[in-house]
Each structure stands twice: as structure tokens, then as C-alpha cells.
Amino acid sequence: xxxxxxxxxxxxxxxxxxxxxxxxxxxxxxxxxxxxxxxxxxxxxxxxxxxxxxxxxxxxxxxxxxxxxxxxxxxxxxxxxxxxxxxxxxxxxxxxxxxxxxxxxxxxxxxxxxxxxxxxxxxxxxxxxxxxxxxxxxxxxxxxxxxxxxxxxxxxxxxxxxxxxxxxxxxxxxxxxxxxxxxxxxxxxxxxxxxxxxxxxxxxxxxxxxxxxxxxxxxxxxxxxxxxxxxxxxxxxxxxxxxxxxxxxxxxxxxxxxxxxxxxxxxxxxxxxxxx
Amino acid sequence: xxxxxxxxxxxxxxxxxxxxxxxxxxxxxxxxxxxxxxxxxxxxxxxxxxxxxxxxxxxxxxxxxxxxxxxxxxxxxxxxxxxxxxxxxxxxxxxxxxxxxxxxxxxxxxxxxxxxxxxxxxxxxxxxxxxxxxxxxxxxxxxxxxxxxxxxxxxxxxxxxxxxxxxxxxxxxxxxxxxxxxxxxxxxxxxxxxxxxxxxxxxxxxxxxxxxxxxxxxxxxxxxxxxxxxxxxxxxxxxxxxxxxxxxxxxxxxxxxxxxxxxxxxxxxxxxxxxxxxxxxxxxxxxxxxxxxxxxxxxxxxxxxxxxxxxxxxxxxxxxxxxxxxxxxx
Numbered sequence: 001x002x003x004x005x006x007x008x009x010x011x012x013x014x015x016x017x018x019x020x021x022x023x024x025x026x027x028x029x030x031x032x033x034x035x036x037x038x039x040x041x042x043x044x045x046x047x048x049x050x051x052x053x054x055x056x057x058x059x060x061x062x063x064x065x066x067x068x069x070x071x072x073x074x075x076x077x078x079x080x081x082x083x084x085x086x087x088x089x090x091x092x093x094x095x096x097x098x099x100x101x102x103x104x105x106x107x108x109x110x111x112x113x114x115x116x117x118x119x120x121x122x123x124x125x126x127x128x129x130x131x132x133x134x135x136x137x138x139x140x141x142x143x144x145x146x147x148x149x150x151x152x153x154x155x156x157x158x159x160x161x162x163x164x165x166x167x168x169x170x171x172x173x174x175x176x177x178x179x180x181x182x183x184x185x186x187x188x189x190x191x192x193x194x195x196x197x198x199x200x201x202x203x204x205x206x207x208x209x210x211x212x213x214x215x216x217x218x219x220x221x222x223x224x225x226x227x228x229x230x231x232x233x234x235x236x237x238x239x240x241x242x243x244x245x246x247x248x249x250x251x252x253x254x255x256x257x258x259x260x261x262x263x264x265x266x267x268x269x270x271x272x273x274x275x276x
Numbered sequence: 277x278x279x280x281x282x283x284x285x286x287x288x289x290x291x292x293x294x295x296x297x298x299x300x301x302x303x304x305x306x307x308x309x310x311x312x313x314x315x316x317x318x319x320x321x322x323x324x325x326x327x328x329x330x331x332x333x334x335x336x337x338x339x340x341x342x343x344x345x346x347x348x349x350x351x352x353x354x355x356x357x358x359x360x361x362x363x364x365x366x367x368x369x370x371x372x373x374x375x376x377x378x379x380x381x382x383x384x385x386x387x388x389x390x391x392x393x394x395x396x397x398x399x400x401x402x403x404x405x406x407x408x409x410x411x412x413x414x415x416x417x418x419x420x421x422x423x424x425x426x427x428x429x430x431x432x433x434x435x436x437x438x439x440x441x442x443x444x445x446x447x448x449x450x451x452x453x454x455x456x457x458x459x460x461x462x463x464x465x466x467x468x469x470x471x472x473x474x475x476x477x478x479x480x481x482x483x484x485x486x487x488x489x490x491x492x493x494x495x496x497x498x499x500x501x502x503x504x505x506x507x508x509x510x511x512x513x514x515x516x517x518x519x520x521x522x523x524x525x526x527x528x529x530x531x532x533x534x535x536x537x538x539x540x541x542x543x544x545x546x547x548x549x550x551x552x553x554x555x556x557x558x559x560x561x562x563x564x565x566x567x568x569x570x571x572x573x574x575x576x577x578x579x580x581x582x583x584x585x586x587x588x589x590x591x592x593x594x595x596x597x598x599x600x601x602x603x604x605x606x
Contacts, residue, residue, distance in 0.1 A: 003412050011411045015418055018407055022421045025475060026428070028447065029436040045447040089331035097317075098324035104332065111335050113532040115582050117555040118575035121349065121562050122342030145338035148331050177323050206429050208539045209555070213563060224431040228543065240439065247432040254427040262420040265427075269480070270487035 026251070033244035040240050054241035058230075058249070062242050066218045067226035068249065074136050074222060075204040078143035083197050085144075086151030087189070091181055093152065094159035095167070105152075112149035116142075120213045127214060134216045142210050147200040154199060157271040158192025159185070195268035198261055202254065223250045343579070349572035356566035369573040378557060379574070383581075385466065386553040390534040393473040397530060398523070400474065401481030408482060409489045422479040430476060434543035437472045462550045469551065472540045477533070481526050488522020489515070528589040532582055554578050 028045060035042075036049035058064040093101055123142060124133070132138035162185060170180040211225035218226065227246045230239040258265065353365045373379050408419050425433065440446040441458050449458070458464035492515050500510045516523075538555040541547060547556040558578060562571040 007412060011407075011413050014407045015411060015414055018404065018418055019421055021475075022424050022479075025433060025436040025440070026424060028440060029432065032439055032445075041444040043444060043447065043450045085330040085334065088327035092324040092327040096320050096324040096327075098321045098328075100325070100328070104328050107332070107335065110586075111339050113529075113582065113586060114339060115536040115555065115575075115578045117536060117538065117558045118346060118579045119339065119342050120559060121568060121571040121575050122345040123338075124562060125349070125568060126342065126345065141334075141338055145335055148335055152331060177319065202427050208429075208431050208542070209559070212542075213559070224429050227431055227435070240445065243435055244439070247429075247435055250429055251432055254429070255424065258420055258423040258427050262416065262423060265423055266419055266483060266486075269426075269483045270490075 029244050029247050029251075032240060033248045035241065037238060037241050040238060054245035055249070058242050058246050062230060062246070063218060064223070064226060064242075064246050064249070067221050067223045070136065070218075070220055071205060071223040071250070074139050074143065074220075075201050077136070078140045078147060078204045079197050079201045081140070082144045082147040082151050082200050083193060086148050086196070086200075087155055087186075087193060089148075090152050090155035090159055091185065094156040095164075095185075108149035108152050111145065112153075116146065116209050120209065123210075124213055133214060134220050136220055138214050139210060139220060139222065142214070143204045143207065146207075147203050150203060151196050151200055154196045154268050154271065155189070155192055158195070158268075159189055161192075162188045191264065192268075195261070195264040198257055198265060199268050202257065205250070205253070346572045346575050349568050350576045352569050354567075354569040354572075356568060365569075369569050370577075373570060373573050373577060378552070379577075381550060382552045382554050382557045385551060386535060386537065386555075388466065389470055389473065389537055389553065390531060393470045393477075394527065394530050394534055396470075396474050397478045397481045398527065400478045401485055401526070404478060404482035405485035405489055409486050422482060424479075425476050426479045426483070428476070430539035431543055433476050434472055434540045437468060437475075437540075438544050441468055459545055460549055465545050465549060465551045469537070469540050469544055472544065473534065473537060476540070477530060481530055484526035484529065485519070485522060488519040488526075491522075492518045524589065524592055528586070531585060531589070535582060535585065536578075554581070 031045060031047050032040070033054050034050050034052070035047040035054075036051045037053070039047065039049050042048065089104065092098065093104060119142065127133040127138045132141070166184050166188070167180045170184045171177065175183065206224070207222070208224045208228070211222040212228065215221040215225060221229070223246065227243055227250070230242050230246065350369055351364060351366060353361060353363045353368070355361065404422060408415070408422060411418055438459065440448040443449045443452075443455075443457050449456075452458065458468060496514050496518075497510055500514050505513065536555050537553045538559070541551060541553050541556050542559075545551045547553075547560065552560070554574070555578070558571055558574040561567050561574060565571070
């Protein structure tokens with residue numbers, strides 16, 4: 001289809017509006033992170049005096065390395081566990097008929113929509129008595145729970161697209177249902193699993209409420225929570241630079257994911273949620 | 277296998293008793309096949325339950341148990357600062373919360389944020405979905421860009437907005453008359469919170485709506501165009517009605533997400549100057565006040581609020597509700 005000049009200019013304008021909408025707040029925090037501390041209050045959108053001092057400071061003085069490691073470690077472990085047990089459940093939901101399937105789907109939907117703050121009070125109390133408060137496990141457990149519904153929904157949508165007859169053929173050749181799952185379906189499901197893993201990781205990476213409620217020090221505090229606790233301590237007269245630099249650091253992985261996996265993330269988000 | 281065949285094979289699975297009668301041609305001799313199928317079905321069930329068990333156990337243990345615990349705590353006087361005064365006090369916590377003006381203020385703030393942000397997001401999200409779905413140039417780039425607000429950490433975006441509106445520092449604060457500090461004014465602060473929510477979640481709304489747009493057949497659009505319908509008429513008379521399920525799902529997800537708004541408020545105002553949401557005051561009663569009884573009561577009340585909202589939506593869905601049997605099958 002030929003694109004007329006009018007269409008071209010119309011869509012160009014629309015695209016530019018979208019780009020400005022997205023980029024203005026992101027570029028602003030990037031500008032702040034590169035501004036020399038003496039120019040924070042000049043009110044200019046772009047920095048007039050560049051510096052990387054803010055980035056050096058958050059690691060050297062602010063101890064941002066530890067929360068960053070916590071975020072990566074807790075996020076990866078939670079994602080891995082959620083993907084493994086979520087894949088089992090999604091396979092059952094997509095491929096098998098059993099009583100309780102509706103309950104399983106409805107239950108996970110309920111959890112996905114649950115007000116997380118309702119869990120903060122009891123989890124805070126339970127984790128304190130079990131000695132899980134302010135530990136990696138103390139955060140991994142709720143993260144697994146809240147990524148499971150997304151995992152189950154998205155993965156079962158992906159698994160439905162896989163051709164059934166291959167599984168049947170494997171069973172006919174004498175494979176048990178588990179062998180059919182492990183050797184035939186699992187390799188075909190890998191793209192869906194990767195997509196779901198990215199979405200689950202983003203969810204964990206984003207969490208703030210559990211991260212500030214269930215931790216009390218940098219031994220388990222994740223990056224978003226640590227940023228919120230940056231204060232104007234002695235070395236940091238003004239936390240603006242540190243906060244902005246740390247904000248950019250934790251945004252980089254997201255940007256990389258989005259650039260590499262754009263297609264997959266879009267298909268994962270749309271297939272999991274709406275097909276009714 | 278076509279989707280029709282798939283559907284019919286699924287039907288067979290759901291009605292094993294009739295397998296022999298209905299599908300003799302494919303299932304082979306009835307007498308031999310029948311016991312075999314039921315045996316296979318039993319092992320299928322067993323496998324399904326085994327596969328679901330780990331996920332189900334984790335979700336039950338981490339949510340159901342704390343909910344029950346929360347409900348029990350809500351009937352007790354339990355303040356960590358005064359652990360000796362712990363006692364069962366029945367519904368007194370509920371009375372205390374429901375007659376408290378701070379609770380109702382937070383309730384109103386939460387509802388305002390939810391209704392205004394979701395309404396604007398629906399319109400903006402639909403526009404963005406149309407751009408992402410229909411744009412003739414740079415479709416990949418636009419979709420990539422739109423994913424950035426979805427993926428970015430809410431705390432990061434909230435700080436960006438906070439500094440943007442901080443007098444002296446921000447590019448947006450400069451546009452305001454000198455001396456104004458919008459984040460310290462209740463109405464202006466709530467407007468900024470809504471702005472931050474909209475910016476972050478419109479792309480998510482748009483992606484869900486785009487999935488709805490994708491299922492509207494092009495032939496219908498063309499047929500309507502032939503009949504002389506204008507672009508706007510085609511959108512309101514053809515596209516929108518067909519998208520109803522997608523719109524309802526998107527609204528449900530976003531409303532229930534907006535009701536628990538927390539991160540943006542925590543960073544932007546931390547609930548100062550009457551900008552607390554339900555999540556914020558519940559949190560403050562726990563961490564700031566260490567009052568587990570009151571905090572739990574608020575948790576339970578918030579949970580009830582969410583259940584009521586969800587129930588209203590599910591009623592609106594009818595059979596297209598996510599989680600019902602029709603979900604995910606066309």
C-alpha cells in the first residue's frame with residue numbers, strides 16, 4: 001500500500017507526540033544525574049555543566065552496589081522459581097482437563113489484583129517471628145507469589161498456541177505424559193518462557209512496597225527502596241544527584257530489555273491478558 | 277489441526293462418557309476404547325493436580341494464611357509499642373477506623389485518583405493503541421518507546437516528576453508563578469500524583485486495548501466504510517462494541533491497580549497535606565505507628581473494597597470474565 005504524503009506527515013506528528021510523551025520525564029532524570037551539583041537549582045532542562053561525579057558517588061560513598069546486587073539476585077531467584085512452578089501449572093491449564101482448573105485461574109487472578117498492602121501487616125509480623133525479616137528469602141517469597149499469576153496466565157496463553165498433535169505423537173510413540181512435556185513441549189515453549197521471565201523480572205525489579213516494608217537495612221534492601229532512603233547526609237549535601245544517578249542505573253536494564261525484546265514483551269502482555 | 281478440530285477434541289475430553297457414542301469413527305471400537313480412555317483421563321487429572329500443586333501451595337500459603345491472620349489481628353488491640361495491652365476487642369477496631377475522618381479522607385483521595393486517572397488513561401490509551409496498531413511508519417520504534425513507561429521503576433518516574441515540580445530545580449515548576457510549590461498544596465499535589473500515574477500506566481492500558489483492536493476484523497471496517505460510515509462512526513459503531521471485552525479487562529486491571537496506588541504517593545508527598553491513599557495510611561499505621569490491630573483492620577477493609585469493585589466488574593463481563601471457561605479461547 002502506497003503511503004500518501006498526508007498520511008506520512010500525520011503519522012509522523014503522532015509518533016513525535018508519543019516519543020515526547022515518553023522521553024521528557026526520562027531524559028529529565030538523565031539530565032539531572034549528569035548535572036554538576038552546583039547547577040541543580042538552575043532550573044534548566046538540559047545540563048550546562050556535565051559531570052559523572054554523581055554516578056561515582058552512589059557506588060563509592062552511597063553504597064549503592066549492595067542494593068543493586070540484592071535487586072538482581074532477589075529478582076533472578078524469584079523469577080526462576082516462579083517460572084519453574086508457573087510452567088508446571090500453565091501446562092496443566094493449557095493442555096489438560098481437570099476439575100479445579102477454573103478455581104486455579106480464578107484464584108491466581110484474585111491474587112494478581114490483591115491489594116498488596118493488605119499482606120504487608122501480616123507478612124511483616126510472620127516474617128519477624130520466623131526470622132525471615134530483612135533477608136533475601138523474606139522478599140523472594142512474596143515476589144514469587146505475586147509473579148505467579150502473571151506467569152500462569154501468560155504462559156498458558158503461549159502454551160495453547162503450540163501444536164497439540166506433536167504431544168499426541170510423542171505419547172503414541174510410548175512417551176509418558178511427563179516425557180511428552182519435558183522432551184516435546186518444553187523446547188517449543190521456550191520463547192514463551194523467556195517472555196514471561198522478562199515480565200516477571202520487571203515486576204520484581206519494580207516492587208517498592210514489599211522492599212521497604214520487609215527490610216530494615218542494606219543487607220536485603222533492593223535498589224528502588226535504597227533510592228528512596230538516600231538522604232542529604234554529610235557527604236551528600238543534596239541527594240538529588242545521587243537519586244537521579246541511581247534512578248538511571250536501575251532504568252538501564254529495563255531499557256535494554258525493551259530494546260531487545262520489544263516484540264516479545266508486547267505479545268506477552270497482550271496474549272496473557274486479553275483473548276476473551 | 278484446525279481450531280475447529282481442536283475444539284471438538286477438547287469437547288471429547290470434557291465428556292469422556294460419550295466418547296464411544298459420539299466419535300466412533302475416530303475413537304475406534306467402543307468396547308476396547310472406553311476403559312482405556314478413563315484410565316488415561318485419571319492419570320491426566322493426577323498429573324494436572326501434581327503440576328498445579330506447587331503454584332497453588334505457594335499462593336495459598338503466602339496469601340490465604342496472612343489474610344486469615346490479618347482478619348484475626350483486626351479483632352485485637354495490638355500495638356507493638358504496648359505489647360502488654362494486647363487483647364481481643366471484637367469489632368472495636370472497625371468502629372475506630374470507620375468513624376475516623378482520616379480513613380474516609382484517604383478513601384476519597386484514592387477514589388478521586390482512581391476515577392480521574394483511569395478515565396484519562398482510557399482515552400489516552402485508546403489513542404496510543406490506535407497509533408501503535410495503525411501507524412504506517414516506525415511501528416516497531418513506537419512500540420519500543422511505549423514500553424519504557426511500562427517497564428520503568430515507578431519510584432524512578434516518581435522522582436522525575438517530583439524534581440520536575442520542585443521550585444528552583446524543575447523545568448515544570450519554572451512555568452508556574454514564582455513562589456508556588458505545587459507538591460505542598462493538596463489539590464495540586466493530587467493532580468501531580470494523577471499525572472504520574474497516567475504517564476506510567478497509559479502504555480499498559482494501550483497494550484491491552486491494542487490486543488482488542490487486533491481482533492476487530494478489517495472486513496467489517498471496510499464494509500462499514502462502503503456503507504458510507506465516517507471514520508468516527510466506524511470507530512464508535514464498529515470498533516468500540518467489538519472491543520468491549522478488551523476494554524472491560526483493561527479497566528478492571530487498571531482500576532484495581534489504581535486503588536492500591538502507593539509508590540507514586542510515597543515519593544511525591546508521602547501522604548502529606550491530605551494526599552494519603554488507603555495504601556499509604558495502612559502502611560503508616562504499620563511501620564510508623566506499629567499498630568498491628570488498626571493496620572490489619574485497614575488491610576481487611578481495603579481488601580473488601582477491592583472485592584466489591586471486582587465483583588461489579590465481573591458482573592459487567594458476564595461470561596467473558598477472565599478465569600471463566602471462555603477466557604483465552606476464541
